[in-house]
Amino acid sequence: MALYVQKYGGTSVGTVERIEAVAQKVKSFRDAGHQVVVVVSAMSGETNRLIGLAKSISDSPDPREMDVLVSTGEQVTIALLSMALQKIGVDARSFTGWQAGIHTDNVHMKARIEDINSDGMRAELDQGKVVIVAGFQGIDDDNNITTLGRGGSDTTGVALAAALKADECQIYTDVDGVYTTDPRVVPLARRMEKVTFEEMLEMASLGSKVLQIRSVEFAGKYKVPLRVLSSFQDGPGTLITTEENSSMENPVIAGIAFNRDEAKVTVKGVPDIPGVASRILVPVSDANIEVDMIIQNVSADGTTDFTFTVHRNDYSKALSILQRLASELGAASVSGTDDICKVSMVGVGMRSHAGVASKMFKTLADENINILAITTSEIKISVVIAEKYLELAVRALHKAFELDAEVAEEK
Numbered sequence: 001m002a003l004y005v006q007k008y009g010g011t012s013v014g015t016v017e018r019i020e021a022v023a024q025k026v027k028s029f030r031d032a033g034h035q036v037v038v039v040v041s042a043m044s045g046e047t048n049r050l051i052g053l054a055k056s057i058s059d060s061p062d063p064r065e066m067d068v069l070v071s072t073g074e075q076v077t078i079a080l081l082s083m084a085l086q087k088i089g090v091d092a093r094s095f096t097g098w099q100a101g102i103h104t105d106n107v108h109m110k111a112r113i114e115d116i117n118s119d120g121m122r123a124e125l126d127q128g129k130v131v132i133v134a135g136f137q138g139i140d141d142d143n144n145i146t147t148l149g150r151g152g153s154d155t156t157g158v159a160l161a162a163a164l165k166a167d168e169c170q171i172y173t174d175v176d177g178v179y180t181t182d183p184r185v186v187p188l189a190r191r192m193e194k195v196t197f198e199e200m201l202e203m204a205s206l207g208s209k210v211l212q213i214r215s216v217e218f219a220g221k222y223k224v225p226l227r228v229l230s231s232f233q234d235g236p237g238t239l240i241t242t243e244e245n246s247s248m249e250n251p252v253i254a255g256i257a258f259n260r261d262e263a264k265v266t267v268k269g270v271p272d273i274p275g276v277a278s279r280i281l282v283p284v285s286d287a288n289i290e291v292d293m294i295i296q297n298v299s300a301d302g303t304t305d306f307t308f309t310v311h312r313n314d315y316s317k318a319l320s321i322l323q324r325l326a327s328e329l330g331a332a333s334v335s336g337t338d339d340i341c342k343v344s345m346v347g348v349g350m351r352s353h354a355g356v357a358s359k360m361f362k363t364l365a366d367e368n369i370n371i372l373a374i375t376t377s378e379i380k381i382s383v384v385i386a387e388k389y390l391e392l393a394v395r396a397l398h399k400a401f402e403l404d405a406e407v408a409e410e411k
């Protein structure tokens with residue numbers, strides 16, 4: 001007998017028929033002798049509808065009242081699912097966030113869970129009931145309803161699994177797992193059997209479409225095995241777990257993530273003297289612009305070039321800050337471009353395999369793709385390239401590192 005926490009997202013409970021299908025699925029786990037705690041989202045579109053209602057009254061609604069409002073979506077689905085289970089002979093009981101003992105801090109609309117008093121849920125489980133909990137919500141010390149930020153039901157699921165020491169937290173969604181890269185770019189992308197928490201966090205740009213990234217951090221911290229799977233078709237999905245529990249033979253590369261929202265800014269011919277980097281970057285960070293990669297060239301004749309990348313939304317702001325600074329810095333020129341992108345290869349196997357970077361660079365060179373910047377960490381190598389080469393680069397790398405579905409099946 002195992003204890004599973006199963007989270008069903010908005011599309012999985014989007015209609016009464018789908019809620020009844022979820023009830024059947026939960027029943028099959030009960031029939032097999034397992035204990036089940038179910039976390040549900042609001043019916044798809046409902047949270048947006050509620051936010052729309054609030055916005056039609058005020059541009060900046062009171063955050064406390066927003067939480068009272070948006071938490072209602074999940075209260076509907078817990079009750080309906082409980083009814084659907086009872087109708088097919090499964091004993092079930094619904095819990096709102098506070099009834100489930102989910103205590104949070106008092107930051108409305110992006111609260112963090114502080115602790116969970118699971119006694120009430122345990123008592124019901126011990127009586128053989130299925131426990132159904134409203135995702136996304138909790139209560140603060142002053143009994144105010146709070147919510148955890150968009151997509152927060154995933155985090156509720158993981159937090160409950162940690163508190164109840166569940167065997168697995170299963171996230172049921174409308175895709176059948178996490179893929180080696182975006183299948184819209186590489187049709188041969190493959191569902192990963194297993195991926196480590198660390199890899200998943202590095203691949204946030206791929207994973208965040210499937211899972212709230214905060215829930216992955218949470219699961220990694222408490223070592224809760226997390227499985228992403230489809231609620232519409234059977235299959236093993238993707239297991240997100242610790243490195244030890246991930247497969248014996250880790251593939252060198254788990255997946256390839258990419259990000260189009262990049263821009264870069266270059267200051268040319270600045271004097272190569274102490275303090276220049278901070279004189280360039282402090283005004284940028286003071287403007288709340290987050291800098292990603294930073295490259296300083298080797299200096300020639302006492303001057304150097306300085307390049308950094310920012311989110312595309314911050315591009316014109318960053319450029320104008322530097323244009324203002326240019327004369328003060330004694331820079332020769334300031335330039336930039338926002339038609340670049342970042343491609344990252346991620347894998348814990350890199351730690352024990354040399355040559356990943358050189359193979360990556362060679363693959364890109366063979367396609368005549370120029371690398372504009374490079375950064376590395378222990379389990380990730382990222383390059384900046386022209387955006388027009390994004391698809392070509394990701395496909396070539398996916399193939400070169402034998403991630404393509406066909407190649408994998410031939411082995």
Ligand code: ASP
Binds near residue numbers: 042047136149
């Ligand atoms: N219903 C909330 C949202 O749409 C929480 C969730 O679905 O996870 O963001």
Ligand code: MG
Binds near residue numbers: 041
């Ligand atoms: Mg969701």
